[in-house]
Amino acid sequence: MSLTSFAPIDPRRRRTDKIMRGVLLAGTLIALIPLVLILYYLLHKGLGSWSGSFFTTDPNGNFLGDPGGIRSAILGTLEIVALASLISIPIGIGVALYLTEYGKEARFANVVRYFVDVMTGVPSIVFGLFIYIVLVKSHIGGDFTGWKGSFALSLLMLPIVVRAAEVVLLLVPSALREAALALGAPRWRVITRVVLPTALPGLITGSLLAIARGMGETAPLLFTVSVAFGATSDLGAQMNSLPVQIYNDISSPRDVIIARAWGAALTLVALVLIINLIARAIARRSRVA
Amino acid sequence: MIPPDTNTEEQTEMSTAGGPSEQAQDAPDLSALGVKEGAGHAIKVAGLHAYYGSQHAIKGIDISFPANEATAIIGPSGCGKSTMVRCINRMHEEIPGARAEGEVTLDDVNVYGEGVDVTTVRRMIGMVFQKPNPFPTMSIFDNVAAGLRLSGTKSDNLRERVHRALRAVGLWGEVKNRLGEPGTGLSGGQQQRLCIARTIAVEPEVILMDEPCSALDPIATLKVEELIDELKSRYTIVIVTHNMQQAARVADSTVFMLDGEVIEHAPTKDVFTNPRDERTERYVTGKFG
Amino acid sequence: MEAGATSAPGGRSVFSRSPVSQLPDQVLRWGLTGLAGAILALLAYFFVRLIGESGNTFSTFGLSFVFGNDWDVSRSIYHGFPLLFGTLLTSVIALLIGVPVAIAGALYVTELCPRRVRGPLTILVDLLAAVPSVVYGLWGVFVLGPKLLPVEKWFASTFSFIPFIGGGTATGPNYFVAGLILAIMILPIVAAIAREVMATVPAEHKEAALALGATRWEMIRMAVLPYSRPGITGGAMLGLGRALGETIAVVLVIGNAPVIGTHLFNQGYSLAAVIANEFGEAAATPIHSSALFAAGLVLFVLTLLVNIVARRFIARGEHGRRGTGGTGVTVTAAPAGEAA
Numbered sequence: 001m002s003l004t005s006f007a008p009i010d011p012r013r014r015r016t017d018k019i020m021r022g023v024l025l026a027g028t029l030i031a032l033i034p035l036v037l038i039l040y041y042l043l044h045k046g047l048g049s050w051s052g053s054f055f056t057t058d059p060n061g062n063f064l065g066d067p068g069g070i071r072s073a074i075l076g077t078l079e080i081v082a083l084a085s086l087i088s089i090p091i092g093i094g095v096a097l098y099l100t101e102y103g104k105e106a107r108f109a110n111v112v113r114y115f116v117d118v119m120t121g122v123p124s125i126v127f128g129l130f131i132y133i134v135l136v137k138s139h140i141g142g143d144f145t146g147w148k149g150s151f152a153l154s155l156l157m158l159p160i161v162v163r164a165a166e167v168v169l170l171l172v173p174s175a176l177r178e179a180a181l182a183l184g185a186p187r188w189r190v191i192t193r194v195v196l197p198t199a200l201p202g203l204i205t206g207s208l209l210a211i212a213r214g215m216g217e218t219a220p221l222l223f224t225v226s227v228a229f230g231a232t233s234d235l236g237a238q239m240n241s242l243p244v245q246i247y248n249d250i251s252s253p254r255d256v257i258i259a260r261a262w263g264a265a266l267t268l269v270a271l272v273l274i275i276n277l278i279a280r281a282i283a284r285r286s287r288v289a
Numbered sequence: 290m291i292p293p294d295t296n297t298e299e300q301t302e303m304s305t306a307g308g309p310s311e312q313a314q315d316a317p318d319l320s321a322l323g324v325k326e327g328a329g330h331a332i333k334v335a336g337l338h339a340y341y342g343s344q345h346a347i348k349g350i351d352i353s354f355p356a357n358e359a360t361a362i363i364g365p366s367g368c369g370k371s372t373m374v375r376c377i378n379r380m381h382e383e384i385p386g387a388r389a390e391g392e393v394t395l396d397d398v399n400v401y402g403e404g405v406d407v408t409t410v411r412r413m414i415g416m417v418f419q420k421p422n423p424f425p426t427m428s429i430f431d432n433v434a435a436g437l438r439l440s441g442t443k444s445d446n447l448r449e450r451v452h453r454a455l456r457a458v459g460l461w462g463e464v465k466n467r468l469g470e471p472g473t474g475l476s477g478g479q480q481q482r483l484c485i486a487r488t489i490a491v492e493p494e495v496i497l498m499d500e501p502c503s504a505l506d507p508i509a510t511l512k513v514e515e516l517i518d519e520l521k522s523r524y525t526i527v528i529v530t531h532n533m534q535q536a537a538r539v540a541d542s543t544v545f546m547l548d549g550e551v552i553e554h555a556p557t558k559d560v561f562t563n564p565r566d567e568r569t570e571r572y573v574t575g576k577f578g
Numbered sequence: 579m580e581a582g583a584t585s586a587p588g589g590r591s592v593f594s595r596s597p598v599s600q601l602p603d604q605v606l607r608w609g610l611t612g613l614a615g616a617i618l619a620l621l622a623y624f625f626v627r628l629i630g631e632s633g634n635t636f637s638t639f640g641l642s643f644v645f646g647n648d649w650d651v652s653r654s655i656y657h658g659f660p661l662l663f664g665t666l667l668t669s670v671i672a673l674l675i676g677v678p679v680a681i682a683g684a685l686y687v688t689e690l691c692p693r694r695v696r697g698p699l700t701i702l703v704d705l706l707a708a709v710p711s712v713v714y715g716l717w718g719v720f721v722l723g724p725k726l727l728p729v730e731k732w733f734a735s736t737f738s739f740i741p742f743i744g745g746g747t748a749t750g751p752n753y754f755v756a757g758l759i760l761a762i763m764i765l766p767i768v769a770a771i772a773r774e775v776m777a778t779v780p781a782e783h784k785e786a787a788l789a790l791g792a793t794r795w796e797m798i799r800m801a802v803l804p805y806s807r808p809g810i811t812g813g814a815m816l817g818l819g820r821a822l823g824e825t826i827a828v829v830l831v832i833g834n835a836p837v838i839g840t841h842l843f844n845q846g847y848s849l850a851a852v853i854a855n856e857f858g859e860a861a862a863t864p865i866h867s868s869a870l871f872a873a874g875l876v877l878f879v880l881t882l883l884v885n886i887v888a889r890r891f892i893a894r895g896e897h898g899r900r901g902t903g904g905t906g907v908t909v910t911a912a913p914a915g916e917a918a
Contacts, residue, residue, distance in 0.1 A: 009408050009791070010441060017793035024690060027682025028699065031769065034762040035706050038713065041721050095617060098610035112614045114889075115621060121816065121885035122878065123823025125850050129874045130624040133631055158617070188602045216710025219825040219854060243712045243826075250716055250830060258720070265713045276708045280701070380789060385693055412791030422782040426804035435800060436790035484786070491790060 042266045049263025059229045059245065059260070067257050070264045072231035073245035077268075079233060080146050080225065080241055081214050084153035088214075089207045091154075092161025093196075099162075100169040101191060113166075119159040127155040128220035136224060146235035149225035156217060157210040164206025168199045201286030208279035212272045218243035242268045317459040317519045329357035329525035330396050330494040332377060332414075337391035339372050339381055339549075346372045347389070348549040354495075359517060359526040361540035361557065363533060365577065369549040370529045374497050377527065378414040379407050395494065412436070415493035419500040421480035423472030423487070430468040432483055436491035454490040458482045458516055478509020485516065489524070496520060498528040502535065514539050533573060537561055545569045625878075632872035634865060643872055649836035649847070651856065656869035660838045662876070664753065664846040668828060669821040671757025676764045677814045683765075684772035689798055700773070707766035715830035718759045723750050723831055730754065730843045746841030751833035753846045759827050764817035771813030775806045775895055809895030815888030819881045825850035849877045 057069035103109025228238040249261035339347035502510040646657025730748040737744035787797040833845025860866035
């Protein structure tokens with residue numbers, strides 16, 4: 001009987017293994033570098049702009065002197081996105097309810113599901129064009145207005161809400177639904193009293209993620225709300241918004257305005273990141289429970 | 290006392306060492322392999338402990354697996370038989386949080402020793418799994434060749450060794466005209482024999498089998514058992530099984546495990562007809578497990 | 579139990595609900611169904627209106643709108659191939675850079691990294707998707723573009739013998755910077771899908787590879803990558819769709835020159851960028867705005883097609899690999915086994 005010798009494997013294989021592991025690690029680190037760089041520069045160039053007056057004064061469009069802050073932009077974004085959320089979140093949850101409670105695997109439901117999925121891939125600029133053609137060009141209710149921007153954003157947010165809501169609603173155990181139905185509750189009560197409350201954390205998470213997405217979009221607003229400087233809380237007028245404000249400021253030759261752009265970008269990213277992290281925290285907490 | 294399986298005598302007569310038959314079903318032909326008769330190697334397990342995190346699954350085991358014999362490991366679910374076998378070819382440590390301590394010597398070399406390359410260990414100690422797992426993206430040929438390609442076997446040599454392995458498991462007649470087809474296109478029993486061919490193509494010294502027939506129908510099971518009987522003459526075999534008739538048919542000696550410990554290790558006949566330990570007797574007579 | 583106990587006064591069975599109490603259920607059901615249908619109808623309506631607005635352009639220029647090379651606003655000539663070229667080029671650059679990095683990251687997270695680090699790493703990569711495109715644009719204009727320029731200049735002069743990539747003068751905004759930023763933007767999408775797909779590789783295939791004596795990388799090559807290929811392809815295509823349609827980041831760093839750039843580091847244009855850029859001035863000129871709508875239509879159809887194909891790949895990746903009876907299973911590139 002021969003002695004076993006554990007001859008080590010071909011060193012080339014060992015080397016390849018080591019090299020590839022290094023490559024994969026390097027790839028991961030490369031993927032993280034942009035995030036680090038962006039955050040760094042946002043803080044580096046944007047923090048300096050932050051001040052009391054930055055948040056409490058409006059941009060004034062002056063060619064010289066103090067260019068003003070970003071108050072109207074923040075207010076505009078909050079209002080426009082709030083209206084967009086009021087539209088897209090209930091409708092989105094409604095469509096998701098249809099898909100999970102009524103449509104299920106039926107042909108029509110599958111078609112709806114398919115096109116909602118496809119909707120997530122539509123460029124945001126196309127949604128802006130849609131609203132522009134149907135509402136702005138036709139001068140329905142004014143020209144560029146805040147609420148038309150909300151409509152455009154809600155088109156964008158809708159599929160996000162539907163997809164997230166559907167996932168969450170499907171996670172509600174059917175045993176819960178059946179127990180309620182067996183007690184004689186009508187379907188609508190089962191939905192409002194059992195399904196929705198159980199799915200609530202997930203629905204909130206999905207909605208928050210959609211809101212964060214909507215807050216950051218520029219292109220749809222360009223064609224529906226256009227540009228404005230002054231503060232107005234009238235959604236029926238042209239409004240300012242953070243993304244559009246930043247977009248405009250970028251092409252300015254004045255350094256102070258560029259600095260304002262960085263400050264506004266930092267503000268926007270901070271808002272978006274906070275909403276994202278809250279959404280994740282809610283998701284994690286509800287899973288642990 | 291277990292009623293003997295009536296087919297056992299006929300099975301031992303069916304296995305021939307003849308050349309490949311012309312009809313679709315082959316008898317296994319191991320003479321085609323480059324492995325000499327009596328070429329198996331002995332394994333000794335000494336002081337083996339295995340953990341899943343803090344759970345102590347194997348509590349100090351000593352077993353000797355003699356060369357060119359088939360040893361069966363039996364015991365109720367959760368007794369640690371699969372864990373123990375996976376410690377032999379160091380697959381246990383692949384599970385996150387799992388670790389093993391002790392000695393497993395192949396001839397006189399400890400596979401847990403310093404400077405031993407774990408991939409060499411696994412090449413020398415082959416494993417067949419409970420569920421047949423041919424690579425789904427590879428053809429029949431590529432499946433058998435998979436291990437050989439790793440060690441850089443050249444194409445002529447490769448082709449020959451693949452054909453030999455397929456002959457050795459008795460699959461050749463059934464697949465020789467469709468070597469390019471996906472490995473998953475075969476029946477369950479054929480897939481398992483394909484996996485065995487894949488294992489022996491790299492010429493291991495020991496073959497571990499973790500309940501290799503539990504996912505197969507009775508006819509496929511018999512074919513695999515017939516193959517194991519043939520393989521014994523050239524390899525050392527350790528087979529985990531929960532089917533006591535199988536152990537009686539195939540194994541020279543049997544180990545009975547309970548709660549991570551070895552209770553009894555004796556020639557198969559003795560374990561089933563005259564067990565020394567009371568717990569063994571209760572298990573083999575079906576009083577529990 | 580008395581006979582007839584199931585009949586209430588009025589002849590109605592005790593078990594039936596009054597029509598009134600069924601009303602909320604019916605309203606809810608048909609309301610929600612109608613809502614879903616309304617969404618579909620809305621999409622179709624938008625599509626039709628967009629076609630309508632573009633009609634002028636296609637009747638005036640025909641296919642030259644897409645394949646002609648002359649986008650001249652001052653002469654009212656709208657042949658948009660430079661736009662299509664820029665869109666495709668920047669998207670290809672994005673794929674070439676972004677997809678390998680995404681796959682590497684996904685492989686590392688699912689197969690190699692310590693478990694504790696997995697969560698944080700995943701979140702960090704996903705956060706890239708949360709950054710608004712205008713912020714990417716800002717960063718691209720003032721940080722990435724300027725920092726890359728010296729490197730690009732060096733590259734162009736050192737490798738001037740390679741056509742298109744080398745030679746020429748590098749400008750601040752150019753195709754490459756746009757493509758690079760797009761790569762960063764599609765990274766989280768591709769990585770997320772790749773991760774999901776890789777996580778579904780059955781452990782038994784990975785174990786089979788390891789048990790044959792494969793190193794970790796060999797196991798990845800044998801068991802994880804082939805299995806994940808359709809899903810990863812689908813993910814890459816979703817990334818492509820995103821890159822094709824990205825507007826703001828591109829319009830800020832591509833230079834907005836309505837020509838087919840002669841070199842990688844030259845300025846160019848894209849379908850999305852032209853819409854954002856020329857929208858203001860086009861409002862006064864019907865033919866110009868129609869051309870921009872037509873560009874939007876081309877973009878819409880393009881991304882629609884890419885998305886549809888992408889989803890087919892992803893679906894195939896999820897269903898295609900189950901046990902026996904492999905239907906349509908792809909065989910790896912290794913030479914097919916020979917018949918005796």
